[in-house]
Amino acid sequence: MSFITVNKLWKEYGDQVVLENLSLSVKQGEFCTLVGASGCGKSTFLKMLLGQETQTRGELLLEGEAFPGEPDRNRGIVFQRYSVFPHLTVRQNVLMGLELEQKPWLGKLFGGARKEALEKVDAMLESVGLSPSAHKWPHELSGGMQQRLAIAQSLIMRPRVLLLDEPFGALDPGIRGDMHDLLLKLWQETGTTIFMVTHDLKEGFYLGTRLLVFDKVRNDPHDPQAFGATITYDLPIGQTDRKLFEDIHESVSETARNQAA
């Protein structure tokens, strides 16, 4: 059964068509990588999955029901930067979600409940390789460590859907490789359904299970906002050849040039 169903989905901001006629069916546990020119609506699509934005037309369904209109614990998101709390230590950053969930008014757990929560936090920190830094402050961490913390912060809530908006965009290429390994390991451990936006087409070609290319098939040079992007390629990872890579690269680059013109 389809876990997430996108049916003839449109998103417009005033006269600007951002996404047009998107249709997609995603199974639970899939790892979809989203690529496309800047401004093609990838982040907007993630925001709709998160419940921060609503479509203007069409359907977005989670297990056959309309998507919850507000963010909830079923969905976690990690941005390129700055999604951790600077005034909390690494351990407190990860603990906070559990505290707010169980004690929304007080924001604090005590006794056995706190001990149990801390055990989960420590296991999560171990899983992302941050145990030795548990008592550090975010500013004492490298960029890669901060992103591992942001991922831990999301995953501790056991989201059914994890949304990643260019999570490794600000990291050095060497560190990105380590982050890919970590992400694949966490995805296998948790079985969560992942949507990850990346600007790096190569990353999209090998990470996860499915590549979704967001692109415009129509362009009006006199009115660049008249047409939105749609999913032009939906490919299983590992079955694409060099020619296809070059075709997609050329098409996405042309859209980027048109957007900039």
Ligand SMILES: Nc1ncnc2c1ncn2[C@@H]1O[C@H](COP(=O)(O)OP(=O)(O)OP(=O)(O)O)[C@@H](O)[C@H]1O
């Ligand atoms: N809240 C908003 N109000 C009006 N326009 C918006 C809003 N959010 C996004 N847009 C517009 O929608 C279009 C798509 O933006 P979006 O951030 O989704 O693209 P993107 O593909 O994620 O781009 P990038 O790769 O640069 O992050 C842009 O033209 C943007 O200006």
